[in-house]
Amino acid sequence: MNYKELNDAQLWHLIASNDRTAFSYVFRIYSKDLFRYGQKFSQDKELVEDVIQDSFLELWHNRDKINIISSIKFYLLTSFRRELVRRMVNLRKNENLESIPETMFETSHLENLVDVQEEKDAELHKAIGELTERQKEAIYLKYFMNLSYEEIAVMMQMQVPSLYNLVMKAMKSMKQGLTTKDYQYKYK
Known part of the structure; x- marks a missing residue:
């Protein structure tokens, strides 16, 4: 199957139906974008990579509960950003939350x-x-x-x-x- 020809709704339908190949395709096309985006928040490459992995794991584990109609990329960026900022705050408990966007x-x-x-x-x-x-x-x-x-x-x-x-x-x-x-x- 040529996944490049599918829109996000079709891709998501395949993923929700346990299609691991479709999921791997989504990982390949979006993981680099997530990594570059994560580098805007943190220079800690391992942290960014961990959050990317965890974001995709969460997506796979909750695929039957999540309904993505228009944009898988938007869903991933939003959940990735939320989790990365949460982890950074936990790592920097002494820092004020408001200081994070200044270094973002x-x-x-x-x-x-x-x-x-x-x-x-x-x-x-x-x-x-x-x-x-x-x-x-x-x-x-x-x-x-x-x-x-x-x-x-x-x-x-x-x-x-x-x-x-x-x-x-x-x-x-x-x-x-x-x-x-x-x-x-x-x-x-």
Whole structure:
């Protein structure tokens, strides 16, 4: 069976019907995304890998109770994020919960995802570096993870109109920081 041709609802139906091959396919296509996303929260690769494994185990063990209609990726990102943050809080009991988002998206990680020519690279990195942590997270989820505004709003615990404003302000801020003609042409 060619799983690439199936939509998420069809894939989930197969998984819910105990299709281990479909489950393995989902693991292969989403585990790398989860790992990259997890690196935004923690530099502890083992912790991130453990949470990925546990997220997929939970998904498999509860497949008969979970109903995924539109997006397996959204479900995985949401449950993964919740569990990773929970474990980080447990590991850092002396740290205030509010300090976690400040370290969540260090500029260097988001910058590494942007693959442009060297002369444009520095300018783009500078523009991204000037964004707030929430703006970085929203931009990452929207443009690198290709989630919808509705999915991102749920993950970031905010209203969709507020998210639109956050992304728009981030794009406007980046546009102002980009002076290269190539960027100005693209974003005008």
